[in-house]
Amino acid sequence: xxxxxxxxxxxxxxxxxxxxxxxxxxxxxxxxxxxxxxxxxxxxxxxxxxxxxxxxxxxxxxxxxxxxxxxxxxxxxxxxxxxxxxxxxxxxxxxxxxxxxxxxxxxxxxxxxxxxxxxxxxxxxxxxxxxxxxxxxxxxxxxxxxxxxxxxxxxxxxxxxxxxxxxxxxxxxxxxxxxxxxxxxxxxxxxxxxxxxxxxxxxxxxxxxxxxxxxxxxxxxxxxxxxxxxxxxxxxxxxxxxxxxxxxxxxxxxxxxxxxxxxxxxxxxxxxxxxxxxxxxxxxxxxxxxxxxxxxxxxxxxxxxxxxxxxxxxxxxxxxxxxxxxxxxxxxxxxxxxxxxxxxxxxxxxxxxxxxxxxxxxxxxxxxxxxxxxxxxxxxxxxxxxxxxxxxxxxxxxxxxxxxxxxxxxxxxxxxxxxxxxxxxxxxxxxx
Numbered sequence: 001x002x003x004x005x006x007x008x009x010x011x012x013x014x015x016x017x018x019x020x021x022x023x024x025x026x027x028x029x030x031x032x033x034x035x036x037x038x039x040x041x042x043x044x045x046x047x048x049x050x051x052x053x054x055x056x057x058x059x060x061x062x063x064x065x066x067x068x069x070x071x072x073x074x075x076x077x078x079x080x081x082x083x084x085x086x087x088x089x090x091x092x093x094x095x096x097x098x099x100x101x102x103x104x105x106x107x108x109x110x111x112x113x114x115x116x117x118x119x120x121x122x123x124x125x126x127x128x129x130x131x132x133x134x135x136x137x138x139x140x141x142x143x144x145x146x147x148x149x150x151x152x153x154x155x156x157x158x159x160x161x162x163x164x165x166x167x168x169x170x171x172x173x174x175x176x177x178x179x180x181x182x183x184x185x186x187x188x189x190x191x192x193x194x195x196x197x198x199x200x201x202x203x204x205x206x207x208x209x210x211x212x213x214x215x216x217x218x219x220x221x222x223x224x225x226x227x228x229x230x231x232x233x234x235x236x237x238x239x240x241x242x243x244x245x246x247x248x249x250x251x252x253x254x255x256x257x258x259x260x261x262x263x264x265x266x267x268x269x270x271x272x273x274x275x276x277x278x279x280x281x282x283x284x285x286x287x288x289x290x291x292x293x294x295x296x297x298x299x300x301x302x303x304x305x306x307x308x309x310x311x312x313x314x315x316x317x318x319x320x321x322x323x324x325x326x327x328x329x330x331x332x333x334x335x336x337x338x339x340x341x342x343x344x345x346x347x348x349x350x351x352x353x354x355x356x357x358x359x360x361x362x363x364x365x366x367x368x369x370x371x372x373x374x375x376x377x378x379x380x381x382x383x384x385x386x387x388x389x390x391x392x393x394x395x396x397x398x399x400x401x402x403x404x405x406x407x408x409x410x411x412x413x414x415x416x417x418x419x420x421x422x423x424x425x426x427x428x429x430x431x432x
Contacts, residue, residue, distance in 0.1 A: 114136045116135050116136070116257045117134050118132070118231070118255055120227055120232050124222050126155075128147050128157065131234075131262070139186060141182070141185075142165070142182065142184075142185070143255075144164055145234075146158055146160050147162065147164060147165075148163035148196040151213065152213070154215035156217075157214075158217075158219055158236030158238060159234060159251040161196070162180075162181050162195065176190060178192045178290060178291045180195070180291060181286075182342070191289060191324075192286075193288060193340060193342045194286045197282065198285075198361060198380075200212055200214075201217075201245065201281070202279040203277065204244070204276075204386060206243060210242075214238075216242075219236070219237075221237055222236035222237070223235055225252075230257040231423075232254075233253070233255075233424070233427055234253050237250050245272075246271055247272075247276065247278065248268070249266065249269075250267045251264065252265040252267075252427065254420065260404075261400050262401060263399070263400050263418065264398070265397070266396065266397040266398075268397075271391075272391060275390055276389055277388040279384060280384065280386075281382065282384075283380055283383060285361075285379060286342055286381075288322045288340050288341065289340050294375055294376055294379035295333065295376055298323050299322060299373065299381060300321050302318075305325075306367075308329060308357075308367050308372055309366075309371040310367025311354065311356045312356060312357070313355075315351065317355070318347075319344060319346070319415055321343035323339075324339060324340045325337055325341075329372040329374075333374075339411055340403070341403070341404040342403055346383065346399060347418065347419070348398050350385070350395060352385050353384060354382070355382070355383050357379070357381050358380050359373060359375040396428075398420070
């Protein structure tokens, strides 16, 4: 038997052997059919082992490792927290901006770096987007809504703080995690202020009180009610139809150019036939200063720091916040911190029954127990209301949420003045 180096069989003998193994003629048509068959099998296999998450936002094509039991996840947009699963991407950002958004870019006045103004990007269909405030000297305040995944892996739709700007719009494509949730660019670097909000609602008149996060609420739509350089108003609407609760919710955010905060109005109405009661929870482990770290974060109010776990008197205080200053009650927690501070203020008579600082969500020690706020990633502040509504009765929760100013001499936080204007109230009265 003739051989060639490497053991490869060639020549007439090889053709005879192939004919004995394959007792039918090998034609170009047959080769084409076999190739197409293999390709179809590969595509079918890929389809079976792939989860498709298409929202028609068309930011690109992203292939990710799947987290739902399959091999792959194909999406047209990436939410905060998915970047680590990315395998391959094709970004449509520049093409989309040219084909779809060019008319908006041409009609939008160019930003003057010495002026204060607002810029909004909002997708009504999915209820997500962001508002960016500009200040002199290139400083910016970014607030993202609905651009993150809840604990159940679903993205909430509507005015819920969290997430980042579209993946294609990051300065260096790589995700800048400090530039997420609510964040401030001081001209040199981004400082993180608020993370993905931990928000939920639970029934009162049931033996157990399961908490339903925003991703479990029915999204009814959203709209930019006002878009000007000096003012932005957005509304999102929802329905909560769970055991013991049949509620309609309208959420409004109000931005004013030059402010370092926004006002969130949550209007809840009982659309059921029975009296209903609910617990409403709003909180965060905000990671003030640097994303992913609570080190250095200490609570603050109008006249003091909160260094320990404990409850805050909502009648004495109308706001609380976190301050990236360093907690002297934690041994060894010293160093240079950013000095960034956030705040959340409850306006009007609808005050929360419970406000607390803690190292864990859902519980706290009394301040007298002297448990320091010391967790490296989970120093939290939480607000909770309990309300009862008759059929067709409604109530409003009004919150100021943002970044605190600084005392120029001490560097300590100073809360800016927060109030709804007469124009703002008109939107709340008209939109019912």
